[in-house]
Amino acid sequence: MKTLPEPPAAVPAPADVPLTAEELQLGARNHAMPLEMLAIDRSPAGMHYLLIHFDVPVIDAGSWRLRIGGAVRRPLEFTLAQLQAREQRTLAVTLECAGNGRSLLKPRPIGQPWLHGGVGTAEWTGTPLAPLLEEAGVEPDAVDIVFTGADRGIQGGEEQDYARSLPVSEALSPDVLLAYAMNGAPLPPQHGFPVRLVVPGWYGMASVKWLAGIEARTRPFTGFQQIQSYCYKTDETDPGEPVTRMKVRALMVPPGIPDFLTRHRLVDSGPVLLHGRAWSGRAPIQRVQVAVDGVWSDARLDAPEGEFAWRGWSFHWQAEPGEHELMCRAVDALVRIQPQEPEWNWLGMGNNAVQKMAVTVRTAR
Amino acid sequence: MKTLPEPPAAVPAPADVPLTAEELQLGARNHAMPLEMLAIDRSPAGMHYLLIHFDVPVIDAGSWRLRIGGAVRRPLEFTLAQLQAREQRTLAVTLECAGNGRSLLKPRPIGQPWLHGGVGTAEWTGTPLAPLLEEAGVEPDAVDIVFTGADRGIQGGEEQDYARSLPVSEALSPDVLLAYAMNGAPLPPQHGFPVRLVVPGWYGMASVKWLAGIEARTRPFTGFQQIQSYCYKTDETDPGEPVTRMKVRALMVPPGIPDFLTRHRLVDSGPVLLHGRAWSGRAPIQRVQVAVDGVWSDARLDAPEGEFAWRGWSFHWQAEPGEHELMCRAVDALVRIQPQEPEWNWLGMGNNAVQKMAVTVRTAR
Secondary structure, eight states: OOOOOOOOOSSOOOBSOOBOHHHHHHHHHSBOOOGGGGGSSSOOTTTSOBOOSSOOOOOOTTTOOEEEEESBSSOEEEOHHHHHTSOOEEEEEEEEOTTTTGGGSSSBOOSSOOOSOOEEEEEEEEEEHHHHHHHHTBOTTOOEEEEEEEEEEEETTEEEEEEEEEEHHHHTOTTOEEEEEETTEEOOGGGTTTOEEEOTTBOGGGSOSSEEEEEEESSOOOOIIIIISSEEOSSTTOOOEEOOBOOOEEEEOOOSEEBTTTOOEEEESEEEEEEEEEEOSSSOEEEEEEEETTEEEEOEEOOOOSTTSOEEEEEEEEEOSEEEEEEEEEEETTOOBOOSSOOOOTTOOOOOOOEEEEEEEEOOO | OOOOOOOOOSSOOOBSOOBOHHHHHHHHHSBOOOGGGGGSSSOOTTTSOBOOSSOOOOOOTTTOOEEEEESBSSOEEEOHHHHHTSOOEEEEEEEEOTTTTGGGSSSBOOSSOOOSOOEEEEEEEEEESHHHHHHHTBOTTOOEEEEEEEEEEEETTEEEEEEEEEEHHHHTOTTOEEEEEETTEEOOGGGTTTOEEEOTTBOGGGSOSSEEEEEEESSOOOOIIIIISSEEOSSTTOOOEEOOBOOOEEEEOOOSEEBTTTOOEEEESEEEEEEEEEEOSSSOEEEEEEEETTEEEEOEEOOOOSTTSOEEEEEEEEEOSEEEEEEEEEEETTOOBOOSSOOOOTTOOOOOOOEEEEEEEEOOO
16 A cells, blocks of 8 residues: 555646646637537537536435535525525626636746636526525625535545635625526536526636535635635745626637638638627627728627626627638727737636737638 | 748647647537536437537528439439428437547647547438439449538648548448538528438448538549548558548446546545446447456446437446546447557547546545
């Protein structure tokens, strides 16, 4: 019998090294939404982005229970059928991984290697959380509501159930759902079956999957996923600022056809409808712009489809033969804009830099 | 206006180079089945593996038509409703990407960077192809039936619709389906909506998605995906042998809990039920074996679940604290066995080498 090894190192430092085997493993498990799927307003399961920290738990819905406890006057427990019998609400919600764009940073934070596709929009059906918290009677001195999932593993050398908290005031928002259906069907295993949290407007880490417990706390929650991960840190020692709501962002459906290996785009000359989606977790989308070879123009915005779902946009481009660079960017009603270049941080969080895409236009035959 | 660039190079040579940006892009678009999902007998959409050569086409089912032509006496055309009104058949089918395991080879062929998870099993519902071919009246001198998808792009410098052929005798098998449903729901866009081919027993490249046309040919089909890609080649100049049916393979659900970054497994000591699935495209699974630290033992086989679906297996392991290596392998009724080490080939096809997994066992608390 050998000695047990040291626990694995915490988050590795960002580096200019080539892609690592660990990043490939994560990239193969978790998946991005291919950007052509921006053409569909509701992302089907299997195209919606997915980040699973540990393993997908296989849960028996019949014996599953949701416990609400901690600093509450009346601890409660619910079966799935009891939750489904309560007030039902369906919301179209855009969820984006806080690490979306991480692998475009230099030096590159080592972790789930997102390029652009860590996003998706689904219709989530469930029951609002706030009335349940009111029934449980959250104590007045509670500060955080902690949501714990059934997925367990080790991260940064620390064994943990995946857990995240919301300030009490955010948890009491009428839009926070305990969701049991995605796009009209029961949650697939990988999206949190039987019940997950959905926190509209926030980056995806807040929407805890495979929900097992909800606990009110009178002291701020200091779990790994709350204060070690999912923070904007300048370096390893910086406690950082917590990641909360999604920054403003626009993405474009790649026009034309791709090369299999390089994904470089080949477009026929003539009129090309550029289109995509834009969202912000802070305020409605106000404007989307497209640049062709550095010259910005306003895109047309589709009608909004709800407060929390991305908004479609389009732009008519008269494509001339040659090499071109396309970009898009969005502005929200708080006049937040996307940076032209990535804003680097230690963990690679919230990179909402402008999307750039090289395309080759050939003379249409 | 700049000069148009040279077309991209054909398949790059295998190399011992670090992972490339192109591999990351492909790995983020396409997705593997996380191995813990071997616990579920039918892979839900989003967990079933997915390889999309070009872009996912967005197809209007109302205007979609399937054309059957070429060397036939009566060219035919079908709407989706017409296909759905015909004989309906549902088959549980294991599909595996021919490139599964590619990135475990050394030197590493550069392409979709599969590790182990390029596999899945779904229930496909559709109408058998053979009666349609019989109605069309395939000419006696036809040799291949070519299936063309609606996905278009460039690969190896060649612009193409994705297309693959089957020998006439294989296409007339009663088990080949024109499938319009996956696990009881309409095909999701990424799995070939509205209709795809499903060729049980064959590697996934034969099951053409987004089917647009079926054509009988009196000369062997020489499309890119038929003779350039999806061949067992010894080097770039070797025409190679075509990839056809799936080789025998067993995979294991990783026991215990994972480390987020390394995916290394931590297992509590005591009784551990190791389990997984095994399949072969050539013959029924006859035997599965598990090795603990190099000592092989027979696993228990679950009852078969149809001719074309993987078969469950399990093995009781008494885990002792320390470092261990687990392996599994299967044997089919043709007494095909899995190689202990990968059988290298130029394009990284059909790597069914034995799965090996390092685990750390700690004393159960």
